[in-house]
Amino acid sequence: MATDGPDHILLVGVNHKTAPVGIREKIALAAGADDSLTAFKGLPGCRECFLLSTCNRVEALWVGDGGDQAARDMTAFLFGDNLTENGADYLYRYEEAAAVHHLFTVASSLDSMVVGEAQILGQLKAAYRQAAAAGCVGAILNRLLPKSFTVAKRVRSETGIGLSTVSISYAAVELAKKIFGSLQGKNVLLIGAGEMAELAMTHLLNQKIAAVTVVNRTLAHAKELAGRFHGQAAALPELLARLETVDIVISSTGAAGLILLKENLVPVMRRRRNRPLFFIDIAVPRDLDPALNELENTYLYDIDDLGGVVEVNRGEREKEAVKAQLIVTEETEKFMAWRQNLALNPTILQLRRHVEEICAHELAKTTAKMPELSETNHASLERMLAAVAGKIVHAPLQYLKQQDGAGSERENKADVVRRVFGFDDESPAS
Secondary structure, three states: OOOOOOOEEEEEEEEOOOOOHHHHHHHOOOOOHHHHHHHHHOOOOEEEEEEEEOOOEEEEEEEEOOOHHHHHHHHHHHHOOOOOOOHHHHOEEEEOHHHHHHHHHHHOOOOOOOOOOOHHHHHHHHHHHHHHHOOOOOOOHHHHHHHHHHHHHHHHHHOOOOOOOOOHHHHHHHHHHHHHOOOOOOEEEEEOOOHHHHHHHHHHHHHOOOEEEEEEOOHHHHHHHHHHOOOEEEEHHHHHHHOOOOOEEEEOOOOOOOOEOHHHHHHHHHHOOOOOEEEEEOOOOOOEOHHHHHOOOEEEEEHHHHOOHHHOOHHHHHHHHHHHHHHHHHHHHHHHHHHHHHHHHHHHHHHHHHHHHHHHHHHHHHHHOOOOOOHHHHHHHHHHHHHHHHHHHHHHHHHHHOOOOOHHHHHHHHHHHHHHOOOOOOOOOO
16 A cells, blocks of 8 residues: 655666667566556555556656665566566666656657657557556656657657657668668568558568568458558468568567477478578567577577667767757756646645635634624725735745755755644634
8 A cells, every 4th residue: 555655756677778688578568568557556655657668678657655665666566587686787767857857768769779769659658548547647647648748749849850760660671681782572571460560561662572471460460461562461370381482581579479489490491491591570579589590591680689770870860869858858847847846735725725714714803893894895805815815925935936956955945834834733813
């Protein structure tokens, strides 16, 4: 059960910069996300929560009790026994303004493997909808997450961060081009029929390939994607047979485990007479057995091998990223100012109510001794006391709302006002 106290924002996660794909795939929330959210929300001290799992990151955002214990609980919940002995080395942890800044950076695609790609924003929005449907978001996250979308939109409209960017799927196709020099006349097989496969298909069609086949667990989905691009479709059980005639395989399914093992490919390569076969696995968790690389004339690349490809136009993106970071910093400060004011609201409301009650009490005492007082004069007295109340609270309100000082100093300001106005004793002066 959550305890009383000020809400604390905490973010824990791993990404492509801190952990290799072999670690990321062990903690990817590929299935049961709703159950994960419900269990996450049930942790002691948690009042709001949000989970993001993509091919390049797994992050947990928490609003509730702060401190090291909360971070340990989050880490244990997310990663369980999947981390190695040195697993903590792969993690990053951000709190309060740093957590907000990181979220805005992620939403703006400044922390992506491919800086400026647009896919991360859609993933964030989908994760937010999921958390909202599970009843895991409240006042803070219902403000913070939509704000991250607005920040991302501002970054894209006010900078050129997305103009020279590429996608992971584009990078996979570019890697295939680096391997072959040209894809013209090559036969390509796509495993998966989701967004990544669709993007890959779009880029492949510009390379004058000979043919493309889409293999998917659900044949109808494979047919739908292949039909739009004049390709062929096949169900997953046909995968091994299809591998006999292709040159390049790009895999991007949402499977929880490997769909192609080394031993599955041995007879295929025999039938191919060891003609070279190239695999590019952009799924996390990985679709393809890393041991495929042990077979002669079989070459496997995973998502971490795309790093060199995405350096295209890096210089231009870095210039725009500097502008984007300024926007992220500005919006972080705005959000934290809102959050600080939110924390002060109870004191502000109590201050106003306290002064108004005193004025109302004194007005009632005075007018009780003036039975002949007209309604007009009574209204005049009310307006006068309302003006007096406003002038009394003006200075302390300005004092509370000043943005100088650290969070602890602002909390001290609230304590000072509460003590000065005697809020421990709410009864008006007699």
